[in-house]
Amino acid sequence: MELSDLLIRLRKRTVAIDQAMFVAPAGGGVLPPDPQAQVAAVEDELALEIGPAEWAELERLAADPVPGRPLPRVLLVILARRALAAGDAKLAMRHGLAALAREQRDLAAQDVYLKAREAAGEGPGPVDPRGRFCAKPWRELELRPDLSGHACCPSWLAVPIGRADGAEGAAFWNSEAARAIRRSVLDGSFTWCSRLHCPHIAAEKLPRREEVTDPELAGIIRDERTEVAAGPRRVLLNYDRSCNLACPSCRRERIVADQEERERLDAVADRVVLPLLEDAKLVKATGSGDPFASAHFRRLLKRLDRARYPRLRLQLQTNGLLCDERAWQELDLEGRVEALWVSIDAAEADTYAVIRKHGDWQRLRENLDFMAVLKRRGGVKDWRLDFVVQARNYREMPAAADLARALGADGIHFHMIRNWGTFTPQAFREHLIAAPDHAEHQAFLAVLRDPALAWAGVDWSDLTPLRQRALTAAAKAA
Template sequence: MTLHRGTKSKYDNLFEQTWIVDQEGLENIDKDLSTKYCKNLYTRFEVGPEGQVKMCCATWLPHTVGNLLEQEVEEIWSGKPAQKLRNQIVTGKWDYCQHKICPHIVGNNLPEQSWVTNATAGEPLIDHGASKNYFKAGQPVFDWEIEALKNKSLTPYPHPIDILFGTDESCNLYCPSCRADKIQHSEGPKYERRKYLTEKLMAAVLRIDPAQPVEVWITGSGDPFGSKIYRELLQKIDGKNHPNLIINLQTNGVMLTPKMYDSMHKIHKNLGILVVSIDAGTKDTYENKTRLGGHWDILMKNCDYLNDKARPLENSNNEWCLAFSFVVQTDNYKEMPEYVHLIKNRFPNVCAGIAFSLILDWSVMPAATYEDKCVWKTTHPEHEDFLKVLQDPIFLEDEQNLGNMKYLHEKANK
């Protein structure tokens, strides 16, 4: 990783890595999580393009626990670094998770351990009081999960069952918050390494006991349809051979045309959630500021099609849920209410909701540029205007997950 001059960072001796710590301007909180639980530590496995493995979003829990280029999935999953992170649940000292950044800590969404230990296997956490905004609230509690938590086990299950493919950064767009230039890998050594990692990871997924439901997320690094590797993978998998495999997609939506959707017909019944990231409420902002290389009219047409295919709010006849996400920054914060109105009025079948999150330092922007984008910082010249936008009553409605912006919404409405 190349760190821009001026970026704040820290070297972690335990995990032998450098990670970004510019959290200036975020609420200074260190919450008591001694009775809390997070399914990620028992289930999550995220792999990056260099093989690096994490157990959560890299900005929420930035510690690497292994490398898939050098190790097998099962070895990493049961290894000492992974156990160190799980031990947070046992000790009640959540020193590795980023309290200021994780939206589930900021939003008070983490479930109580007692909800898990008192649950009946197969029940979703939400039945025991978990916030609907906790991103695992609808997932079932597993029998091995209950026993592992009761016994304070640091090796709860032989395999991860919630796996994010971040093995290829290829994307059809080049959004300034994510990258300076377009990244496409379609041949050569970098392509071959990413393809190898993707195939190795999928082989591990398909080795898991077929009776155990497994979720995969494609992708947290680029776009599943802008990537040749992911696109071909999604078109190749035959879902009927893997009925307990749930495939969740995170996409900018531009290449997800009706033709592209139909090309992966063999996994339609495996789809769980399809998240479209737009980051704008208008065509001008979308095409000229937040989604460079994007095409608003094509995106809207594609989303109209997806809305027709998605599971309606009122019933579950269709197989999958549609969701939208929005990363908040100086270029788009004034359009947040307009964005919510757009989604609610044009795409009513959004059963998985609308998620907001603050732009964070991923080390891709020079420090001065990053500071200019952080409208949520109290030192930003437009901060008060940002708080006024958050006073719009539309943000009180249930469809929105304010994530790590929640404390700012509370501040704006005191």
């Protein structure tokens, strides 16, 4: 068999796998496939088609790829699985990371990378969530920029359950895909959930089924209900990407919706979003841009008036540059904000200027002082700083934690950088300080042991396993 023909076929197969997993379920909420079974099927086919000489040549191509012609991602995952089975955990980890640098949502790549990392002694393996329960698929809905709906954060559970602009309107909340995801939680497989990115799974924070005391959730577990009569309790509005910044970890340039786009989003909000919020207790805006920089979200926040939505509380995620006293009063936010999360990603002005492109450190600090006043007077319940950890800023994590404490924030949330399509695979590897083969990885682990990060207000999120590894290594060396 000509390897060139094989590679073309595997590239098409990779596209088809992604289509079935990340695109097709949004169109009517059709049932997503099992990601592990998909890769296993391709691996079984190759085992019948090619021999040792071809496998050796594929390994050579993986080690020294032709510029502009990377190996198909599904092949990298299979090579990782083969290396792990042969006992070469380091090689398996490299192949797994190469696949994840292309597509962070690839669950088969995540699985083999975590298993290889454990086998190489570089960190824990995938957590087994059997016997645990997660309420998110029954209570949460996230809307993304393509208006696809998700039963959880798409970084943690990437399969969509429908579309907010589809013909079925809000009914996609109980689509076939939504029910399948809920069923996977009930049977303990968590088939489409990320063991790498979900902080609740990675940190083993999900409650055991027998520990669930909420009467409604206990009834869902007992009766194995996959359909939900009421709408979501929490709705995350992450579909307008408008923002006043162009952070390299998020986008290549500033994005602002034009009038035509705003009118389209306004129409979807009136037809689908506002009705969905009638049963909601929490609404979040926004993980896709900035709520204060979005004309659409500012309009929507004004429509969520106290009279019509008396029980509704707001969660605002912002870069903080436009969150000042004037905006707070204009949007009538006092006392209605359950949580205010502010992305800073740095603790020094020079680093901030690079990581938060178009940002203004001095203005941010002034607005953080305003938020500190808000917190003290009860204008916001929970106030947190957020920090995307990467090679450029990991040394400032302790200073950022100190800043949060000094301001009187409730905490600081660290999570690892992800590739949202803004980096080439090689460039992303340079930023991914969590990778065990990164040149500064050991220095990163040393930072994780800094006494300033022992503060109870630090939320380690998906860094929890790395933090534990850093502390364990220090304890053994002592």
